[in-house]
Amino acid sequence: MLPVAAGSMIGVARLLIVHHTPSPATADLLDAVVRGAGDPAIEGVEVVRRAALAATASDLLEADAVVIGTPANIGYMAGAVKHFFDTVFYVCGDDTSGLPYGFYVHGNLDTAGAVKAVETIAGGMGWRLAAAPVTIIGAPDAAAREACYELGATLAVTGAEGAA
């Protein structure tokens, strides 16, 4: 591949995973998303993972698809993920309109408020939901990991198709 800019290659799509991962349970889910995005059957996709408190507007502008990962905190997305959206919302403006996205929410009781919060703000940015939200309550089991794996794979494929 020919390098065309820092961190960018001709013919390579970029999947950005923005996550807040404060515990082993959430790390388990992030790991499954990353493994799915890197499925050997998927070609031409670079997977970039960023902690929500470190992700930038430049990270987002370079992405062909995005996965958001958050705990449910007090009936909302984690403050760290809200901070990411606060950081990029007006900087990116309409520039990421149409960006395919997916997300997962982990909670120990009720994830509905966090799901609604992510969908509302992503909708405000004009993003396009490309996979059903993945919600997990309690300790992740094999089904939860599989759902996150599929989420990562789906968004990687969607990003590659969009960049082609």
Ligand SMILES: Cc1cc2nc3c(=O)[nH]c(=O)nc-3n(C[C@H](O)[C@H](O)[C@H](O)COP(=O)(O)O)c2cc1C
């Ligand atoms: C301040 C705080 C608020 C929380 N609020 C919710 C909530 O509203 N709904 C929920 O399902 N879980 C809630 N949780 C649980 C977190 O989602 C959970 O701790 C996180 O996903 C990490 O999972 P773990 O604690 O099983 O490792 C809360 C946790 C904290 C620390």
